[in-house]
Amino acid sequence: MALAEPLEVAVGRLLAAHRLTLAVAESCTGGLIMHRLTNVAGSSAYLMGGMVVYSYEAKVKFVGVQQSTLDQFGAVSAETAGEMARGVRAAFGADFALAVTGIAGPGGGTPTKPVGLVYIALDAPYGTQIERHLWQSDREGNKAHSAEAALALLYRHLTEA
Numbered sequence: 579m580a581l582a583e584p585l586e587v588a589v590g591r592l593l594a595a596h597r598l599t600l601a602v603a604e605s606c607t608g609g610l611i612m613h614r615l616t617n618v619a620g621s622s623a624y625l626m627g628g629m630v631v632y633s634y635e636a637k638v639k640f641v642g643v644q645q646s647t648l649d650q651f652g653a654v655s656a657e658t659a660g661e662m663a664r665g666v667r668a669a670f671g672a673d674f675a676l677a678v679t680g681i682a683g684p685g686g687g688t689p690t691k692p693v694g695l696v697y698i699a700l701d702a703p704y705g706t707q708i709e710r711h712l713w714q715s716d717r718e719g720n721k722a723h724s725a726e727a728a729l730a731l732l733y734r735h736l737t738e739a
């Protein structure tokens with residue numbers, strides 16, 4: 579997907595044009611998605627807010643991830659990403675929500691959940707879409723790839739809907 583403008587600009591333009599709102603829950607990206615979105619002048623017209631929920635406790639308390647989900651599937655899972663997206667969308671009353679959870683590295687990986695494993699969820703009024711990615715970069719690269727993939731997921735959704 580080759581755009582003439584950065585994804586955060588394209589996403590913002592589409593959200594504003596359709597009078598839609600967005601909320602974001604981030605774990606492994608540490609606020610990078612919100613940083614990119616708020617770099618766009620006028621983003622307050624469509625960006626309701628976001629949360630960096632790094633710990634299990636924060637995921638439960640602030641975006642409504644069920645403790646049982648974390649116990650059964652772990653923080654880095656499709657199930658957790660989906661609950662994060664649904665929870666942050668509800669918390670902010672937004673039309674859409676993005677959520678990202680993963681293992682940025684360099685440590686923290688396991689044989690079943692290696693460094694670079696990331697789940698990205700997009701929650702919309704008509705359901706939740708979740709993508710699994712496995713990046714092969716360093717910590718900063720994995721975070722950057724994840725933020726870009728999250729914005730790309732929303733962009734595709736907005737242009738295909």
